[in-house]
Amino acid sequence: MEPIWAILILLVLMVFGVPVAWCFAGVLMYLVWAYDVSTLTLLLQGFRSLDSVILLALPLFVLAGYLMQSGGVARRLISFMELMVKGRKGGLGAALVLSSGIFGAISGTATAAVASIGTIMIGPLADRGYPRGYTAALLGLSSLLGILIPPSITMILFGVVTRQSITALFAASVVPGLLLMIGLILFNKIMAGRFLAARENLPPPAEVTQESGFSITYKALPALSMPLIILGGIYGGVFTPTEAAAVACVTAILIGFFIYRDLTFGRLRDSLISAGETTGTIIFILLFSFMIGRVMVAEGVPQELTEFVTGLTDNRILILLLVNVFLIFVGMIMDDLSVTVVIAPLFLPLMLANDVDPVHFGTIVACSVVIGANSPPVAPILYMACRTGKVSIHRAVAPALMMIFWVALPVMLAVTFLPALSLFLPRLIGVY
Known part of the structure; x- marks a missing residue:
């Protein structure tokens, strides 16, 4: 009964x-009181769990994301993607999906x-006939490609709390992630044929000449090289995921300062502060979740x-469907960190008992986060996309649910x- 009360307390606190x-x-605090556990022992165990390379x-990946956001990487990626899909029906929506996927692959x-893709793209999409509610929903779903396309902070957290290989989870x-990306592009192409019916012959997003097209591609090369450096280094055995994160930070600083020159010392300071705030919040969540997990395991809750x-x-x-x-x-009422670091480890023994590989289970959890983070009542990513797009959440719920039903849910089941x-892929490249 205590675990049920614990979940109810968590939900009530979130609602308020x-x-x-x-x-x-x-x-x-409730679990310590209910089970009469030593707080000192829990703190020692929690801090020991945080002591991880x-x-x-x-x-570092959080900082890299902020550096790329303020260093002009997102803007160059979007220009390049617009160039790739210019003149095609639904092309600008596809550019949003592709840009989100690549940016997510860099920032995690x-x-x-x-914040980066939405601020730049929602306005032009609305000018070309895309309803703002639909665009916010597409942004919400596609932004979560960063959870699936490595490097992914969600996969790092899952690997830490379940003691699995981060490299294998990335692979x-x-x-x-690719299935979700392709599904969203196809869905957008079908939907664009409906609300862009009056604009059958869409002009290119920008008047792109051969010279300007070469210039856009040339300027995008440093941004496009980042996922190749990060992922190539990890899977090529050049450096570990932690070292890859450090390389991503250094690369983002060099590109922002010396190539794009959008990164200033003021923006660098702001990025450091924002990354520190975000990391501090995540570390607090991890510390408390580790301690909660210790109590749960000691009391036999997973069993x-x-x-x-x-x-x-x-x-x-049926067991897999129930899970x-x-x-x-749970993802509809809790954030992605809660699902990853608290709920997923509780189900891991059940998955192992049913011959589900733990790395495979990690991708199932990631797919569920994509759906939950865009499903009311909480839907944190969808709300953020709506705030970025300056549109009411009510106008984004229906298209978001359509994308979930026709794209995200089939991908999760597959x-x-x-x-x-x-x-x-992990077995093919020999990392699992």
């Missing part, structure tokens, strides 16, 4: 607008993609959950029941 880190602190990648965060999420679910059914397919539904439901989609 308590910061997420302190929501976890409230849950921890892998976790160093977290603040959805919020950075929403496992590539195919699901009780496994027994409860298997008591309902012993059919593997999918629960992850989506990833769940076809493990090869996740495990093929």
Whole structure:
């Protein structure tokens, strides 16, 4: 009964607008009281769990995202993507999806993609006939490509709390990320044929001559080289994910200062402050979640959950569907960090008992976060996309649910029941 009360306390605190880190602190206080656990022991265990070299990648990738946001990388990526899809129906929407995917592959965060890509693209999309509610929904879904396309902060957190290989998790999420990207582009092309019917012959997003097209491509090369350097270095064995994060920061600073010259010392300072604030919040959440996890494990909660679910059914397919539904439901009312660092580890013993590979389970969790983060009532990423696009959330809910039903949900089901989609690439390149 105590775990149920703990979840209810967490939800109530979130509903009243308590910061997420302190929501976890409230849950921890209840569990310490309910189970009469030594706070000193928990603190020692929590800080010991934070003492991880892998976790160093977290603040560095967060900082890299802010540096690229303020260093002009996003603007060059968008110009290049517009050049690639110019004149095609739905091309500008496809450019938004592609730009979000590539920017997410560099920064590893959805919020950075929403802020950077959305600020630049929502206005031009609206000018060309795209409804703002639809554009905000497309931005919300596509920004979460950064969760699946490596490097991903969500995958780093999942690997830390479940003790799995970060490199294998990065590789496992590539195919699901590409499937989601392709699905959103196709969905956008179909929808654009409806609300752009009066504009059959769309002009290019910009009057691009051969010379200007070469100039746009040339200027985008430093930005496009970043994912190649980061991922190529990781999978080529040149450096670890943590070292890759440091390389990403250095590369972003060099590109921002000396190539694009959009990065100033003032913007560098602001990026450092923002990255520090974001990292501090995540570390607090991790600390409290580690401590909560210790209490749960000591009291046998994961085993009780496994027994409860298997008591309902012993059919593997039904168990996987139940887990999918629960992850989506929890993702609708909790943020992605909560789902990744608290809920996912509770289900891991159940997944192992049903022969689900833990790396495969990581991609299932990531797909559920994509759906949950854009589903009411909380929908944090969708709300952020709406604020960026200056549109009411009510106008974005319907198109967001359509994209979830026709694109994100089928991808999640395919990833769940076809493990090869996740495990093929890690095994092919020899990292798992």
